[in-house]
Amino acid sequence: MFLNFNIFFLFNIFSIISFFLCLLFFSSKQHFFYSIYLGFLGIFFPLIYYIFCLKKTILLLIVIFLILFTGIIGWIISIKIDISRVPELITLMHSFIGLSAISIGYNNIFLYKVINNKIYLMEIFLSNFIGSFTFIGSIISYFKLINKDIFSIFFIGKKIFYLNIFLLFINLFLFLSINNIKYLIFIYLLTFLFSNFLGLNILSSLDSSDIPIIISMLNAYSGLSSVISGFILNNNLLIIIGSLVSSSGFILSKKMCLSMNKSIFQIIFGKIFFKNLYYNTYIIKKKINKLSCIDVKEKIISFKNIIIVPGYGMALSQSQKLISCLMRKLLNKYSINIEFIIHPVAGRLPGHMNLLLAEANIQYKYIYSLDSIDDNFMKNKLVLVIGANDIINPEAISNKNCILYGMPVIKVWKSNFVIIFKRSMNLYNSGFSKVNNSIFYKKNVGVLFGDAKLNLQNLLDLI
Numbered sequence: 040m041f042l043n044f045n046i047f048f049l050f051n052i053f054s055i056i057s058f059f060l061c062l063l064f065f066s067s068k069q070h071f072f073y074s075i076y077l078g079f080l081g082i083f084f085p086l087i088y089y090i091f092c093l094k095k096t097i098l099l100l101i102v103i104f105l106i107l108f109t110g111i112i113g114w115i116i117s118i119k120i121d122i123s124r125v126p127e128l129i130t131l132m133h134s135f136i137g138l139s140a141i142s143i144g145y146n147n148i149f150l151y152k153v154i155n156n157k158i159y160l161m162e163i164f165l166s167n168f169i170g171s172f173t174f175i176g177s178i179i180s181y182f183k184l185i186n187k188d189i190f191s192i193f194f195i196g197k198k199i200f201y202l203n204i205f206l207l208f209i210n211l212f213l214f215l216s217i218n219n220i221k222y223l224i225f226i227y228l229l230t231f232l233f234s235n236f237l238g239l240n241i242l243s244s245l246d247s248s249d250i251p252i253i254i255s256m257l258n259a260y261s262g263l264s265s266v267i268s269g270f271i272l273n274n275n276l277l278i279i280i281g282s283l284v285s286s287s288g289f290i291l292s293k294k295m296c297l298s299m300n301k302s303i304f305q306i307i308f309g310k311i312f313f314k315n316l317y318y319n320t321y322i323i324k325k326k327i328n329k330l331s332c333i334d335v336k337e338k339i340i341s342f343k344n345i346i347i348v349p350g351y352g353m354a355l356s357q358s359q360k361l362i363s364c365l366m367r368k369l370l371n372k373y374s375i376n377i378e379f380i381i382h383p384v385a386g387r388l389p390g391h392m393n394l395l396l397a398e399a400n401i402q403y404k405y406i407y408s409l410d411s412i413d414d415n416f417m418k419n420k421l422v423l424v425i426g427a428n429d430i431i432n433p434e435a436i437s438n439k440n441c442i443l444y445g446m447p448v449i450k451v452w453k454s455n456f457v458i459i460f461k462r463s464m465n466l467y468n469s470g471f472s473k474v475n476n477s478i479f480y481k482k483n484v485g486v487l488f489g490d491a492k493l494n495l496q497n498l499l500d501l502i
C-alpha cells in the first residue's frame with residue numbers, strides 16, 4: 040500500500056466528496072434535490088468518525104446524547120417551521136456558527152501553554168473576531184428580515200469605526216504578547232465586545248434592500264469562521280468544508296452585487312465610506328385600477344402568452360401549487376402559454392422562488408432569469424405579478440433618491456397589461472424596502488386585491 044489507509048481517513052474522503060458533489064448538484068437545475076442527501080451524508084461521515092475517535096468514557100455518552108438531542112430539536116424545528124420563515128431560520132443558524140467559532144477560540148486559550156505558538160494565538164484571535172462579526176451580523180439581519188430595524192441607532196459613523204479598529208489592533212498586540220491565561224481571557228472578552236460593536240456599526244448602516252447580499256456574505260463569513268476553527272483544532276475536514284462554504288458564499292455575494300448593481304465594498308464596510316441615501320416614503324394618492332376576479336379571468340383568456348413574476352407574496356400565501364394548476368389548465372383548455380421571470384432577489388433568500396416553483400413541479404424550461412431577457416420579451420404579453428413589489432419598482436430606475444436606485448428590476452410595465460396580486464395599499468405592506476412604488480399608478484396596470492392563494496383558487500374555479 041502506498042498510502043496508509045485507515046477507516047478514519049476514508050470517512051474524511053467520503054465526507055469531502057459528498058460535499059463537493061452536494062455543491063455540484065446544487066448548481067444543476069434538474070438534480071439539485073440530490074444535494075440535500077449528499078449534504079446529509081457529508082455531515083454523517085465525520086460524525087461517525089468523531090464518535091469512533093473519542094475514548095469510550097462518559098464523555099462519549101454525553102456527546103452522543105447532545106448530537107441526538109440537538110438533532111431532534113433541529114428535526115422538529117424544520118418540520119414545524121412555516122416555509123415563509125426559513126430565511127429567518129437560516130440567518131439565525133449563521134449566528135450559531137459564529138458563536139461556535141467564539142467558543143472554540145475561548146476553549147483553546149487554555150491549551151496555549153501546551154502549544155506555545157504565536158500563530159496559534161493569532162488563529163484564536165481571528166476566530167473570536169470573525170465569529171463575533173458573523174454572530175452580530177446574523178442577529179441584525181434577523182431583525183431586518185422580520186422588519187424590526189432596531190439596530191439602526193448603532194450606525195455611529197467613521198470616527199467610531201476608526202476608534203474600534205484601533206482598539207482591536209491594540210487588543211491583538213496585547214493578545215500576542217501576554218502569556219498569562221487570565222489576561223488572555225480578559226483581552227479575549229474585550230475583543231469579543233469590540234468586534235460585536237464593529238459589526239453593529241457596519242451592518243446596521245446597511246439598507247434593508249442590501250439584506251439579500253448581506254445574508255450570502257454572512258454565509259461566507261460563517262464558512263471563514265469554520266476554516267479558522269479548523270486551523271485551531273488542526274482539523275483538515277473543517278478547513279476544506281469551511282473553504283467550500285466561504286468561497287461559494289463570496290462568489291454568490293459578488294454575483295448578487297452585480298445583479299443588484301451594488302458595490303461589494305459597501306456590503307463589507309457598510310455605509311461608513313459611502314454617501315447615505317434616504318427613504319422615499321412619501322405617499323402618492325392617485326387612482327388605482329382595482330380589478331375583480333372576473334376582470335382578471337377575461338384579461339387572461341384574451342392573451343396567448345402570459346408571464347408570471349413571483350415574489351415574496353407567493354411564498355407567504357403558499358400559492359405556487361395553484362399557479363402550477365393554473366398553468367396546466369390554461370394550456371390544456373385555451374392553449375395559453377405561461378412563462379416565468381425570476382428576479383435574483385425575489386423573496387427572502389437567494390433562489391427562494393426557484394425552490395418554490397420546483398416544489399410545484401414547474402419545469403425549468405419555462406423559467407427565465409432577469410439577465411436572460413430584454414425589454415422586447417414583454418411585448419404583447421400579459422404579466423401576472425404574484426406578490427412581488429420591490430423587484431418591479433420603476434423608482435429603482437428613475438428616482439435617484441430611492442434606496443433601490445440602480446438595482447435592475449423586471450420592467451413589467453413594458454408589457455401590454457400587468458395584473459398585480461396583493462392584499463392592500465398600506466404603505467407598510469408595500470414591499471420589503473418600504474419605498475413607494477409608482478407601478479400601481481401606471482395606465483396599463485391593474486391590482487387584484489386579496490390573498491393571492493384565495494384569488495388564484497377563485498380564478499381556477501372561474502376559468
Ligand code: NAP
Nearest residue numbers: 251350351352384386387388389428429462463470471491
Ligand atoms: P416584496 O418587495 O417584499 O413584496 C412582497 C409583496 O407581496 C408585497 O406587495 C405584499 O403586499 C405582497 N403580499 C404579501 N403577502 C401576500 C399574500 N398573502 N397575497 C398576495 N400578496 C401578498 O417582495 P419581492 O418583490 O419579492 O422583493 C424581495 C425584496 O426582499 C427585495 O427588496 C429584496 O432585496 C428583499 N430581500 C431579498 C432576499 C433574497 O435573498 N431574495 C433576502 C432578504 C431581503 P401586501 O402586503 O399588501 O399583500
